[in-house]
Amino acid sequence: MLSFTEENYLKAIYKIYEKEKDVASTNAIAERMSTTAASVTDMMKKLAAKNLVIYEKYKGTRLSPTGHQIATTLIRKHRLWETFLVEKLDFSWEEVHIIAEQLEHIDSDKLIERLDDYLDRPKYDPHGDPIPNAEGKYTLREQIALNQLYKGDKGVLIGVKNHDDQFLSYLNDLKIGLGTKLEIIDKVMYDKSIKVKIDDQGPVLLTEKVSRNLFLKKTNQN
Amino acid sequence: MLSFTEENYLKAIYKIYEKEKDVASTNAIAERMSTTAASVTDMMKKLAAKNLVIYEKYKGTRLSPTGHQIATTLIRKHRLWETFLVEKLDFSWEEVHIIAEQLEHIDSDKLIERLDDYLDRPKYDPHGDPIPNAEGKYTLREQIALNQLYKGDKGVLIGVKNHDDQFLSYLNDLKIGLGTKLEIIDKVMYDKSIKVKIDDQGPVLLTEKVSRNLFLKKTNQN
């Protein structure tokens, strides 16, 4: 049985690996866990002794197959719970992360599978992130960030890169959510801001910082 | 913020108090928590320092108003989650306790209230136990143990005293659950066993050990 803390370390390593596609450095793990490098070194030794990670002094840490399995299960649980909170309990997408951080540690295989069934085996969570299946596999969709599109392009929002409270609330204010149709009216070269039409509403100006964090499925050809 | 462990201590004290209507002795708490009296003494000092319990050396421990509030909230959460697991995820009543022991520690007021709404504000959990409301109040029903009834009496099962896996599974086998109609066909004075008709099925013999643990609402007068 793993502790809450050990599980969180494995998840942190997984997340770093997802981005870097390389070993997770001690400092990177420390930053993600809001702790010190010294604590990370201690924990890596412990997890290595349990064969959950492959740790090489001064080189960094990778997940072992077992560690990887545990990490993807945590992601699966997290995203299923987020889906439950939004779909069934009517939470909004910026509220669910904190609660799911707790729920993901509930230990019951049967519970996860029943929850998955109850939600009709969803493939994506309320932020558009893929939900791994029981084997840890998930399917990525073809998606492109809004700032990569051109004037005249149209698309539907299928995911967000940033899961920040503030960012998501800002999108709520703009009435932008998953499934929202967006069309690029104009791009301002000077500051890379983009004027978009939102679900047939009047046009709105989005800064590059925002448009970079919106993933669309293109609905026009070219 | 309380730890998982501190919360469990408060719940243990509450449960002892529910039964004994008196102070909870150090040994009684130790037994419920499967720990030693020494550990309990340490913890009582800590909880007393936080004003969650009233602890008097060598005398025993009672809950403070704050401690009582926390304990009933835990019971509330536990019973709501059990209800969720049975009603929505189709678990059976003997499986839910272990999982709810974990879920009850999830910290989010909004989550509890949303869950309560989602379940249509149930008053009783899958074992027939009352669910405290947000203020910690609950309503007891008029109920009587099956072994207190007489030949010819009829009733509906509205609760069970024992929550043991084995006991509940045995009831499942007999097709006895909450809402099941029972009628006393005969009482054997010698061993206090009772012959009952179950929901219009053929009669079955129940030992006193079983009948003592079944709470009914009487449906005949006399």
Next chain:
DNA sequence: AAATGAATTTTGATTAGCCTAAAAATTCTC
């Protein structure tokens, strides 16, 4: 009121997770 036995507390240790400060290894820079 002393003695006995049970209940409870104190004492001294252990483990997990974390920290700071110092030392060591690695990487960068010129």
Next chain:
DNA sequence: GAGAATTTTTAGGCTAATCAAAATTCATTT
């Protein structure tokens, strides 16, 4: 490739929660 800067590890210590064993207090009996 030597020295500087950065990263990582080691060393030593702290706190929370636990335990076994010893000491204390309480309750009861004689």
